[in-house]
Amino acid sequence: MAEYDTLRRAHGRTGAATRADIDVGLREHMNKVYGLMATAMLVTAAAAFGLNQLAVQNGTLTEIGRLIYTTPLKWVLMFAPLLVVFAFGAAVYRLSTQAATAIFYGFAMLMGMSLSWIFLRYTGISITTTFVATAAAFAGLSIYGYTTKRDLSGMGSFLLMGLIGLIVASIVNIFLQSGAMQFAISVIGVLIFAGLTAFDTQRIKNTYLELANSNADFLGKAAIMGALNLYLDFLNMFMFLLQFMGDNR
Numbered sequence: 001m002a003e004y005d006t007l008r009r010a011h012g013r014t015g016a017a018t019r020a021d022i023d024v025g026l027r028e029h030m031n032k033v034y035g036l037m038a039t040a041m042l043v044t045a046a047a048a049f050g051l052n053q054l055a056v057q058n059g060t061l062t063e064i065g066r067l068i069y070t071t072p073l074k075w076v077l078m079f080a081p082l083l084v085v086f087a088f089g090a091a092v093y094r095l096s097t098q099a100a101t102a103i104f105y106g107f108a109m110l111m112g113m114s115l116s117w118i119f120l121r122y123t124g125i126s127i128t129t130t131f132v133a134t135a136a137a138f139a140g141l142s143i144y145g146y147t148t149k150r151d152l153s154g155m156g157s158f159l160l161m162g163l164i165g166l167i168v169a170s171i172v173n174i175f176l177q178s179g180a181m182q183f184a185i186s187v188i189g190v191l192i193f194a195g196l197t198a199f200d201t202q203r204i205k206n207t208y209l210e211l212a213n214s215n216a217d218f219l220g221k222a223a224i225m226g227a228l229n230l231y232l233d234f235l236n237m238f239m240f241l242l243q244f245m246g247d248n249r
Helices: 002-014 019-055 063-070 073-094 097-114 124-147 155-176 179-210 216-245
Strands: none
Touching: 019 063, 019 097, 019 179, 019 216, 063 073, 073 097, 073 216, 097 216, 124 179, 124 216, 155 179, 179 216
8 A cells, every 4th residue: 555655646746757657667677676686696606606716726725715714804804794885875875876886796796705605614506506595585575575565664673673683693693603593593584584575675666656756866876775785685595594505515
């Protein structure tokens, strides 16, 4: 019901805009969001695999591998993406669309570098299998978020509180190294990011309907932010699922 209220408000501001015009624009907007997200995922995968190839040769860590996996630099690689994404989210609407896109892909590359260690721990087949399973789950959840008439906005506060708790618990468990706690974190993490996938998809759709009268530059940046949110939902769901489905080397 919320999407129709939003559509009426958008129609009231655009005046001459028709439902067909808005539907075409929405499809183009969502295609752009998914295209940006998919490209970022490819950048992440290439960066992770490429760095791992430099770090490990013939089953042995190279000098680069020892530097990034066994020295304090590993903590820099681990937490740098978190700092970058917060800074990017705060500054994106002050940047040009081209600059925002470049930084988004740069962040995706940094994220790939920070996740290159998964090739040391898990087999390539299990990583691929988990990726395919995540893609299937993500597609279903995103389609649900896009097509449902149910207003999912009420989930937002609940999911945000759960996400904050999940981050705190994950940081604490870095030092505790509790297997039981890690299992609980993984289960809750999958559920939270599954919910966020549907929630964020609907929010991206409704944001476009609300702002359909905005200029192309603003909508372009909104598409980048939407792609970033879905990218993070996918990647986090993949990482938590990998802890269930991944076979250790």
